[in-house]
Amino acid sequence: MLKNYCSTKNQFKIITGGLEIMEYNFREIEKRWQEWWKANKVYKVSNDSPKPKYYVLDMFPYPSGAGLHVGHPLGYIASDIYARFKRLKGFNVLHPMGYDAFGLPAEQYAIEHGIHPAVSTEANIKNFRSQLDKIGFCYDWDREVNTSKPGYYKWTQWIFLQLFKSFYNRQTKKAEPINKLLAAFEKEGNASHPIPNTQYPIISFTAEEWKKFTEATQQDILMQYRLAYCGYGEVNWCEALGTVLANDEVVNGVSERGGHPVVKKKLRQWYLRITEYADRLLEGLEKVDFSESMKEMQTNWIGKSSGAEISFELRASSHENKSSQLIANSSRLIVYTTRPDTIFGVDFMVIAPEHELVKELITDEHKAEVEKYLEYVNSRSERERMAEKKITGVFTGSYAKNPFNGRAIPIWISEYVLAGYGTGAIMAVPCGDQRDFLFAKHFNIPITNIIGSHYNGEEANPTKDAILENSDFINGMLMKDAIEVVIKKIEEKGIGVRKVNYKMRDAAFSRQRYWGEPFPIVWKSGTPVPLDEKELPLQLPHMDELKPGPDGEGPLANLGEWVSPPAFGGSRREVNTMPGYAGSSWYFLRYMDPDNEKEFCSRKASDYWGQVDLYIGGTEHAVGHLLYSRMWTKFLFDIGLIGYDEPYKRLVNQGMIQGSSRFVYRIFFADTLSILKGEFNSNHNPLFVPVNVYQKLTEIGVSNTKERIEYLKKIAPNNSVIQAATSSLITAKLHVDVNIVDGVELNIEEFRKWRNGEYADAEFVLEDGKYICGVEIEKMSKSKFNTVNPDDLVYKYGADTFRMYEMFLGPVEMSKPWDTKGIEGVHRFLKKLWRLFYDELKGKVWNEEKATDAELKVLHKTIRKVEEDTERFSFNTGVSAFMICVNELTDLKCHKKEILEPLLILLAPYAPHIAEELYAELRKAPPKKGLGEVSILDAAFPKFEEKYVKETSKTYPVAINGKTRTELSIALDATQQQVEEIVLKDPTVIKWLEGKQPKKIIYVKNKMINVVV
């Protein structure tokens, strides 16, 4: 006996004898088809196909313990629809899914829950997978990747080694083997390959010098060139997480994950020399189809600027003749500026507190003051510096000499100049730069005006369009033009060079953590030696306890045996692990050839699948993941392992689904102090007022306690607690679980049970017997009790309804709030569709009659609309096109297979289960009997035919001077002249013309007619 599957009660009629279910029983249908798809491996994709290829990729998830909420699958559904659509259109579609399982959050989660990351990750993946499966995605799970599996990270380690063994040849603008560099050094020193690290003590060397260097020095120099290198640097150190973080993992001076404080610290770290790729990462943006905002974010992150580095002589006094001795002959102050044209407006210099010349520049009389200032700066965390912007600084006592007019320029120290950017020193031009201006005003430094009336003395003006004044040899020149002139002059005089600068830093590539790829590196007397590639993967050893190692090292340092086995003779393994973005930088390639044990991905596979045609994911990866994976792709291209240097041809960012939070408003009759102290002991049950009462109370104002209480007494005459109230009143706004609110009406019974009965004794002030909650749109989050679980919705309405409703909410790229209420409408649509095939009482109603013109017109209108909308990612309007179609077919009482079958194929990408079911029924081949060849997945997408929708005439709106006055039915192929004749004969038009001659008659075919008088 069949049970009632549907939550909406007695729905099913059972035809006795055939045991045929006449109502839309989505739960049974979806389960059956999902099993059938799985058993028949219908989503398995071959690398060998005569069809054209298409690659649709989702950003693979980090499997968090919290599970999915309705916001997560949005992008997956969109890509799934598109992948299915492309398959119907005859493409061999690669649409895989996997897990970004390594990384800090996984480890943090594991530690907090006392479970080993391998175990918790495994469990989270399992949960994740079961949630995904319910939605009916067409992933080829045989290609699943998991970044934490040795079979996968073997190749992450392998690519790292290739990076380690390569350098960026600036002449050929691509990565090349480090051996080539070595050969060049032996032949000609580093004349053709300047050291990328300009801070390095050795700048240039000849072949002879190179040969005389010790092995260690040679290795150290090579390290300055490697694309994956180890060096000391200022890193973002997060004490709470016990690790360094990449720049994009630090937000506002705290860690992106967890919000822990981050400080700058000098540590030995691995880096990726991504800065060498800065220009190509910028240029590549022109060849890809990303949104403008995405390109802009990446461009800003790379932060390319051009200008000059100018070197200034230093003096310990402002007087040219007297004590004009150079501070130290070799020391010069080098500043970076994008505006060399303002060189005569430089009124002071500012260097960062961390600048290496600070000690040299302090004169005796300023020593005490400077030291006090440095101490103050040190006491301030990164966070404080960012949060409160105070103008602070101190004069060093020293001066720089303007190379053009010899003017002595005082050198200051201030924290507004960052050590990490440019040279850590600036030339300050207060008339042109607002920060410099404020600094000058604050410390009473006289301001030189070089831009005449463009400067008003009130604020700086950063214009480039002023005519220069007080500027020696560039007087009278337009600023824009002077930039080039000054750079040339500087280079001529040998006091500076043209310079391009980037905000982007080399990417910190090591983490003092356990849950990541171990580095295939062994340290032998201070030199890192790569493991033989045959030894890969270097497996991550098991650890029971994940405590940080000594000296800020990661947990692996605690494993003595592993770090330095006896056979190593004192050498130690690298104990850092790679960051989360290592594995995700190349995963799109592994899907193409997931089981390859000899290569990360065969050239044959990567040539066949090529670039990802469509990549879908959130904006949050704009600068992290996307830049790193673009760099890795360029690198793999450079060394000839793949045939393209951009991974993603087209990128679509799905918008965020926001939560719609619900609030209840509690009131207390007590004073704030006693509540804060915890002394308050309610002598009555928790009391709640509805949203408009709360709003009214807010309107009255917190201070008007008397009025507020009087108001309450008036609206709740029967509430004894309120009537007895005398003391002060406090209101509290509390999030309430959206799942126990129907629209805005609180389900009081559920509320009393909520949170283990915390509000079991709650009392309410009701309006018409209802408690109305407040509503606010916020980020969807567990802590706000506004998350909605897809599992519940799939259970209640089915996967097809859920998929379509997610799409129906609005454009994929837009952020929008979730509102479960509307899902009923989509569900009704599917039921209505079902009724085109089956009648509740009569059973099968579809037939094989010949379709009428009107029916064919409805079908072909829909084909055109759905095809267009799907192609341009307008899924919301696509869903609505289906609704219109079904409404119209219902009105026409059309139950014809000739119409319904193509309609099902159109619908299959959106609602695959119901489409399969009905398609199988039309084909008389129920899947229960295992007739796999009738699957709708490989049906041919219906062909739109113009002839069915073609009209011969149209009723045109006729406007006089833009205002519609009448309508005229005119043949579609009418010429301008014919139209003019018809229009001018029309009585309404004649009336409105009032005898005047029309100036012009505008006739837009198939649109409208406008008569201009």
Added chain:
RNA sequence: AAGCCUGUAGCCCAACGGAAGAGGCAAUAGUCUUAGAAACUAUUUAGUGUGAGUUCAAAUCUCACCGGGCUUACCA
């Protein structure tokens, strides 16, 4: 503070130079039901945030302002 996106019936959204409404939710009425729910049928609702401009014609293009979102925030 800047850049990008966005603002259409009570709500979510269509229309993207050519008659503002396709669709859904909600609301109201009816059919069916012992009743409720569900289902079905029908009906109602805006002149496009504000102000200017371009055009024969503007929700659509331009500019300014106001509100919402996202991103980056001392980058010399």
